[in-house]
Amino acid sequence: MKKKRLLIRASVLTILAASVIMTIYANLAEGGRSGPETGDKAPDFILTDQNGQRHRLSEYKGQGVLVNFWATYCEPCKEEMPLLEEQYRKYKNEGVHILAVNIGETDVVLNRFLERHELSFPVLNDRNQEVVDAFGVNPLPATFLIDKEGTITGIHEGPILNEKMAAEMMEKIKP
Amino acid sequence: MIELSENLLMIAFIVYLAAIPFFGGAIRQKNISKGKKSLKSWVTVAMIMTVAGFAAHLGYFITRWLAAGFAPVSNLFEFITFFGWCIVAAFILIFYLYKTPALGLAVMPVVVILLAYAGMFSGDITPLIPPLQTHWLQIHVITTALGQAILAISFASALILLIKKVDQTKRNISNICLEAILFFIISVIGFIFVTVAFNALDYSASFQRTNQFGAKETIEYKMPPVIGPNEGKLTAGQFEPILEAPAIIDAKKLNTVIWSFSAGIILYILMRIILRKRIGAALKPLTGGINEELVDEISYRSVLIGFPIFTLGALVFGMIWAQIAWSRFWGWDPKEVWALITWLFYAAFLHLRLSRGWHGERSAWLAVIGFGIIMFNLVAVNLVIKGLHSYAGL
């Protein structure tokens, strides 16, 4: 009788405590990313590059892909472009690709930018911001590292500061 | 039609006012001797007048509804007049249940003051802005007002109990608090006096200042500025303000509050000089023949009747409407929060009464505080704290 009472009380209290803790934890976690997290499967997308060629993320299966979100008005984005270009030349043949996704600026703006900067990797324009939304991109630049299985192995919000950092990213997703 | 409506409201106001002395007479005679026939006639006359005023008041409501095409509960003037009507309705109901003329003596002045207070706001029929164009406006506001009105009866009844019970032989915390309550009521009368007086004098002064968002704004005062806006420049009017308000405070409203309280203080002091004792002490003999158990029960019963209606109207209907209009049923808007506070307070009241045995005087103090919260939500939250509900403000 006494034991039974203790058991009932203990279990009621445990259930209550667990739900309270879970709720508060869920609330605190809510402030985090709205998109996929590290370890999740990267959302697939189809976009067209500056040369009119279509790129579908899932078609890069078996290779590593670095997806970089950027805009022309974002200074740190512009500064990391040469770093990415350098890495792209190095790793292109080792199965690591770079897809630079512009967040949907006008063609005039984008073309003028590309005329001024020599970039050999595909620059895609996310006209309707669907890909931006799917990845939950908020501050720019944002870089997603996707391995050969299509899994996100790293999310970096903020600029790529130097060559070393860029190279480490490429190494991480080398198949 | 609009004119008819206004006249009916005026008639209701006058009849309510005239009924007060009859309620006074009714309980006075009851004090002297119980059961004589002539005494009953005072109550009868008082109640006939109340019902007549109530009918005229209803006439105002219906004619205004017809004129506008929607229930007149969409701005502060309309809400307060309707709230007054609900209090009278609740009083008639409670009178029918308990036959206590004393309650009339407490309720009628409150109603009269409320109606006069409503008169301080624009009485124009304002067409409904899009969020208000729904039946939920009527459902939500009418139910809420009814619930709050029944809670107001609880206040009136509690006030009677306090006047009767509080010890007036020497100064103590209880009778100071009671004086404070009465002083607040007098200050509302003070507010009405100064507003009417300066309106009659057609007073105005205006200031210019830059607000926190960097925009220039002109502030027009209808009362002489004792306290001026933060970094405001007087552009029209005679008096320079004595003090300047900090940026956080709306100087114009603070100025009105200062005037109202000043008038309240003067009125209060005058009354003290004439009566030569505390106002509570002066009122106490009136409550001599009142059954204390009865007013305690009326106060408690009113909370029991009013609390579910308030919950239904203010919270449940409010939430349903908020879900339809604003896409979320709860948004922590100040008015919502204060409705929740009111609800929590009365919940605490009921628990204290039911489980901790708070009866009589203690329960009466709580009923008074509860009504204070309702009034705060009606007046201060609408006028002072800006929120989504403030479109109903002016």
Add this chain to the structure above:
Amino acid sequence: MNEIKCECGHVNPFGTILCESCGKSLSGTEEWKPSDMRYEGSARRSQTYNRTIVDKIWNFFSSVKVAIWLLVITLIVSAAGTILPQKMYIPPSVSPETFYGENYGWFGKVYYALGLHELYSQWWYMLLLASIGVSLCICSLDRAVPLYRALKSQGVRRHESFLKRQRLFGVTKGENLEEAVVKLKENLLKKRYRIREEGNAILAEKGRFSRWGPYVNHVGLIIFLFGAMLRFFPGMYVDEVLAIKEGERKEIPGTGGKYFLENKQFIHEVYDKNEHEAFAAALEKKGQIDKNFQTDVVLYKRSGDTVPGGEVKLKKEKEESIRVNEPLKFDDYALYQMDFRPILTGMSFLLIDKETDEELGEVRIDLDNPESRYDLGNGYAVEILDYFPDFDLNEEGLPVTRSKAPHNPAFVFEMKAPDRPDGEISFVAVQQTMEPYGNNKYKMQFSGIETKNVSVLTVRKDLTLWIFALGGLVFLVGLALGSYWNHRRIWIQKREQEIWLAAHTNKNWFGFKRELKAVLAGTGINEPQDRHETKGESR
């Protein structure tokens, strides 16, 4: 664990104050206490066992005193959150950190530092609400079970002391009492009392269900809080904003790319002065009053793949108008009209020969998708060399754009003319023109703008709503049960030449006394005395 056996033979659990069956005081004191009847004098378990830590926590939350403190603390803290506007109601463009300090001085800084600017989502505020929830659960469990036992096993025949200690109690002496009792039973039945008899004892009872009101309403509140809890879990709740231009078609955020919306037009109407005689005075004073905000939309559902950026095949679902108070509903989603604002969508310029003022053609630029070259015929053309939708100067004084939205468009034009085949460069922004390479022959003269309304809609999915609705309904039903009905009991015992009558109600004593008067009328049984009145009113 001592059970208490009453002299009537009923076995009561440990801690019982009044015997569950006959009501005899088991504590030994004979003094009359009104509070004894609150839980029928049953054993509230929490008060009787207090050994382990589990018991201690349990007892803490089962105390009504603690519950009241929780209510009062929540009340005060909630009020504190309304002193200054919450973060969600301050302009979104300013940082809260500076906003509170700048506008409200030291008080604002303290307010911000304490986290009161987003009080209602602070973890400790949620903990406070959660404690109320825990208290609700435990208080109800702790009281409902023993109360159920006590009401279930209450005997008809009560101990003498129980009757004597009721607030309403009276003894009638006299002859012909049998007849009086028959008449009384008749009257009681008329008043819908349920009557149980046991020997010479009668128990008349009605409205027992109202005793369950508080527990029912607490269950409602628990359901409500449970709904609030679920909201934080993914998939249950979507809250997104969709800003959509007239003529635009966009994916509806939060729907996983399944739905698209097209904004056909936005309508903003104000009241007309002549519309209604009753409104004339108000319109005169206030000027303009809004009458309608409406977005006419077409809803599409995507068929086939939903790969972001991929080809979009759409099926038209419905065509409707979204107004305030009239959201568009589809699937589990609803779209609400929240706001609108006009935005710049196009600008036009005239190519002009500065000497002759001759107009050589007009260029109309779509600010969301400008062409790179506009041919004006006769050898005249304008090229856009650079476009700054949200023009500003950076630290080095060079033109840059701050965003991709055309808030403040600026252009670098190259004007080509038969007599200027290499072109002339001109920088044109709102109300300013620069010629970086000296005097030009031609200029681009601003000639007009196009604006469109952006309608701001809230996208909402809330799968928890029905739980809240259920909780609210249960709460109201419980509240009504507990508030509008009373549990009334009358105990009658026939003794030689005497009738004992005691009565109890959980509230509304005056109404009960009136009913007793009516029930006893014509029976010859005296109305019971009210101890509150005879004992004086001091409490």
